[in-house]
Amino acid sequence: MGPTLKTCGELLRPLRALMALKQVALQRGHFADQVPYAAAGLLTELVHRGECRASDLAHHRIVDASVVSRQLGQLEQAGLITRRPDPADRRVSLLRATPDGERAVAELERRKAEWIASALASWDDAKVRELTRLLGDAMDDIRRHTINEGICPAGPGTREGTR
Template structure:
């Protein structure tokens, strides 16, 4: 194998290993930031806030999740009083999910905790490294 191919294979292996560690850490830290709010729940609440509300099927499609997974998460978030349902103004047969006031408060608390954790973890990085890292993450996620 050529040296460049070996280096590429090693880099890809390192990326895979580090992304796996990142995902595990993100799931574990979500529970510490708010015990009842899983990482999936947090991301669903975030999307509902960004979108101003949407259908459960839209959430499933956006995150490429199985509808049953989203259904369970939505049910739990409803039981916790973090989201509610409203009829879609354009089609009253359809229910649109939206954040409740309690959902907005919890999302804001968890978001601030996550930002603080990122600030702490990245405190020693210079601005150029942060900008490059942000660019690489954006590029990586856009490809997926």
């Protein structure tokens, strides 16, 4: 049956607030050191996924390949990633985080965890784990639905490859 539109509409309020907090963190410079902010998520994804193609990163992050390409250029210029030819298709590169990239992500993740721990100081671990599980489940389902529907991040109702 699924949730009602009213209930899902209510969920949008805290999701908008969560996204606004991300912007506040950016504006206050909490996470902008050696990693260009726009590319930090991509570098983190690459560290966690391991070596892969740019198209795989774009698909998983549900963004246009041109966005990934610009961000990868920034990361490469900063010495945080390397490229090598894909042995299966030498026209394509495989990307990997450098040791400096891995250290930058570890520091970024540590600082984010400290920020969240401070903000949620009155919560216990069980409550944080439950929130983690629920958000993870929701994001997995939303990502899967978005990818399966072929919805392009450019806007509602558009499909990948139809620009």
